[in-house]
Amino acid sequence: MxxxxxxxxxxxxxxxxxxxxxxxxxxxxxxxxxxxxxxxxxQTVRKQAYVIDTGPDAMTLGYREYLSLIDALDLRDRIVLSSPVMGVMRGDSIHDIDPRRPFTAAFTQALSWRGKLGLVAGAMKLRPRLQGIDSFELVESADREDPTSNAWDYSQSLFGAESTAYLIDPAIRLTTGSGARESSMLGVLGALANWTAPMINLKGGLxxxxxxxxxxxxxxxxxxxxxxxxxxxxxxxxxxxxxxxxxxxxxxxxxxxxxxxxxxxxxxxxxxxxxxxxxxLKSVKLISVSLGYNALCRSKAYAIAIPSREYPDLLLGFLQHNKAPDRAPPGCSLITFYTDTLAFDVYAEKTDAEIEAWAAGHAETLFPELKGHREICEVTRWPKAGYLATxxxxxxxxxxxxxxxxxxxxxxxxxxxxxxxxxxxxxxxxxxxxxxxxxxxxxxxxxxxxxxxxx
Ligand SMILES: Cc1cc2nc3c(=O)[nH]c(=O)nc-3n(C[C@H](O)[C@H](O)[C@H](O)COP(=O)(O)OP(=O)(O)OC[C@H]3O[C@@H](n4cnc5c(N)ncnc54)[C@H](O)[C@@H]3O)c2cc1C
Structure with a gap:
């Protein structure tokens, strides 16, 4: 050449x-x-002994080209598996769902039996539609998009109301920066095609x-x-x-x-x-708030799925110490919450201390065992985190x-x-x-x- x-x-x-x-x-x-x-x-910030990814956070084994770069740079030994447990928030509780234990997962109280049946029926209908979907090149599947339908309506027609509100909408929030009502119906296929692969991460920070x-x-x-x-x-x-x-x-x-x-x-x-x-084009606008506690919280989840129906401002959460072993010192927890794109303008007006108090209120209600143990906080504002796939x-x-x-x-x-x-x-x-x-x-x-x- x-x-x-x-x-x-x-x-x-x-x-x-x-x-x-x-x-x-x-x-x-x-x-x-x-x-x-x-x-x-x-962007990764190091604060005391915490390693905080303030921008992107999650990735999976489906990150084919990212991983080929990792190999080319001889960084394979940095890859760690994140906890596969998913935390589903309903009311003031977190329900841990461990896909490695399907029998126990079937009995989760995160969904009623009717909701679970709707989920299984929807998954069967959806399976053939996932054929050929590549979450990272959704533009190639544009002919499957109905521009008049949002992800909420599309999901309701497949899974019913309860699974849409407590599983699909939170999954869309995890992957797009806002809820299913703001997202293209293709977002449902994109979220389910990649994000069911095992979650991985990088030791040392992204x-x-x-x-x-x-x-x-x-x-x-x-x-x-x-x-x-x-x-x-x-x-x-x-x-x-x-x-x-x-x-x-x-x-x-x-x-x-x-x-x-x-x-x-x-x-x-x-x-x-x-x-x-x-x-x-509409921008994704997020604020990430990471809280370090010198105590362990009880959940084994890494990602916490949060329904916009109950928490319109609180987009999603990550228990970072379950993502990679080095994100918090031994015996400590690092919890990140994000604000929803629709709530950004209101929260951007607040001081860091007010945002910390808001996030800590959620963390310590979910995990009362953390009260009195908070030792660090990092707030990052992202007025242009990406583009919303409406x-x-x-x-x-x-x-x-x-x-x-x-x-x-x-x-x-x-x-x-x-x-x-x-x-x-x-x-x-x-x-x-x-x-x-x-x-x-x-x-x-x-x-x-x-x-x-x-x-
Ligand atoms: C809060 C947040 C959470 C996210 N969560 C995830 C996640 O969990 N998983 C995931 O995979 N992805 C996530 N993402 C998305 C991911 O971070 C981006 O898709 C990806 O990093 C984009 O990379 P890029 O190179 O395209 O753009 P950028 O990272 O934006 O890089 C563009 C670069 O161009 C520079 N630049 C801009 N203008 C100029 C100029 N005029 N001259 C010179 N330089 C310029 C910028 O400073 C920047 O360094 C998240 C993003 C954010 C912000």
């Missing part, structure tokens, strides 16, 4: 996956990152992967890209450094690994490719994907075309890199065949 130069915008997982793939293929790469650290939305890539690829931090201009033969990228000085980089190609709205601002053609896509989102997303020109010097990475997740970010980053690699190979073939490159 000739030494072509690629400028990558953004050192999030998608930009880093693209840069690493291109570097491995022999390209010269340079990553420009606005912040002073790699990872983007992947920022281990972006940091490992960042050690291998050149990155300029504090570099905010303001403009990308592509021509038939390359791309010019302008950025401002931390001192507000303007610089220009020339590349044969450019990968944009930042979110869609940033892409539209810096690369002019993007907004016009699918004009009805951007104006109808009804019709996937068909609009497919429209955008089809409108993107094949032969262009600028490739989009980012997590836009799968439900926002670390796996979709890695996949679309690698895909952007593969398209550039294929483009160069195609040109070489033309040159070797004696024809002029045709872009």
């Amino acid at each position: 000739p030494s072509k130069r690629v400028i990558v915008v953004g050192a999030g997982l998608s930009g880093l996956a693209a840069a690493f793939t291109l570097q491995q293929a022999g390209f010269k790469v340079l990553v420009l990152e606005r912040l002073n650290r790699p990872g983007g939305r992947v 920022d281990v992967l972006p940091r490992a890539i960042a050690e291998r690829v050149p990155i300029i931090y504090g570099a905010e890209v303001t403009r990308v201009v592509d021509t038939a033969t390359g791309a010019t990228i302008e950025y401002r450094d931390a001192q507000n000085l303007t610089h220009t980089e020339e590349g044969d190609y450019c990968v944009i690994g930042a979110m869609y709205d940033v892409g539209c601002r810096i690369w002019e053609p993007l907004a016009n490719l699918a004009p009805d896509f951007g104006p109808r 009804p019709g989102f996937w068909q609009r997303s497919r429209g955008l994907l089809r409108a993107l020109p094949d032969q262009t010097r600028v490739q989009l990475a980012g997590d836009l075309f799968g439900a926002g997740s670390m796996e979709s970010a890695v996949r679309w980053g690698k895909r952007a890199a593969d398209r550039i690699i294929a483009n160069v190979a195609q040109q070489d073939a033309i040159i070797l065949g004696g024809d002029a490159p045709d872009l």
Whole structure:
């Protein structure tokens, strides 16, 4: 592969996956990152002996491309299995459901017998519809989306009211950032296709992967890209450094690994490719609150599913000490709660101390054994955690994907075309890199065949 130069915008997982793939293929790469650290939305904070993932939290063995990057970076020994136990919140109680014990799970009080029968009947109807669904490339299943139906109505027609309220809506909240009424019906298929695979995680914190890539690829931090201009033969990228000085980089190609709205601002053609896509996008907005206690809570669950019917503001919970052994010191608990997207504006107005008191109220009602043991709190506000896949989102997303020109010097990475997740970010980053690699190979073939490159 000739030494072509690629400028990558953004050192999030998608930009880093693209840069690493291109570097491995022999390209010269340079990553420009606005912040002073790699990872983007992947962020791990270390506080006393707690390791707190303040952005993304959960992943499964279905994260195929993420895991192939882990292997390429020799990080396989970091992978740990998280507790498979699911905590289902109903009233002020948590019901632990352990899938390894189906007989005991069948007797859970989280659902009535009628609800359980509805669940089994719905699962049988749903099974054939899950064929071919890839949670991380839901755009490929856009023709199965009914843009007039939301996930709540779709789930009710399959599982009935009780299972929808106490299992499906919470599962949608776990994967999308808001409840089933805000989600496309495709969200039901997406949530059930991947998230039934075993949950895994990374020892040391989720920022281990972006940091490992960042050690291998050149990155300029504090570099905010303001403009990308592509021509038939390359791309010019302008950025401002931390001192507000303007610089220009020339590349044969450019990968944009930042979110869609940033892409539209810096690369002019993007907004016009699918004009009805951007104006109808809604952001996922979350606040994560992590509380460390020097006592153990009784639940063995990692993920806590929370129904919006009973707790509209409280999106979901994670008992982090059941996710990976190093997230809390021995004998301690680390509990994370998130606010729902619909509640963000109200909670964003509150102080960190008020948000801590709100979250601690929930934690200590559920687990009275923790009262008097709280020792740390970390609050992180995410006004743009991702995009909400509302009804019709996937068909609009497919429209955008089809409108993107094949032969262009600028490739989009980012997590836009799968439900926002670390796996979709890695996949679309690698895909952007593969398209550039294929483009160069195609040109070489033309040159070797004696024809002029045709872009
Ligand atoms: C609170 C929260 C919870 C989540 N939970 C999960 C979860 O449990 N599981 C899961 O798999 N995923 C989860 N996600 C989603 C996951 O974090 C993202 O899908 C993924 O990290 C996106 O990676 P990315 O590279 O596409 O974008 P980003 O991580 O946003 O990276 C984009 C990068 O571009 C940089 N940038 C932006 N503008 C410019 C510019 N003009 N010039 C230069 N650089 C720029 C940004 O600073 C950033 O570093 C969660 C996200 C959040 C916020």
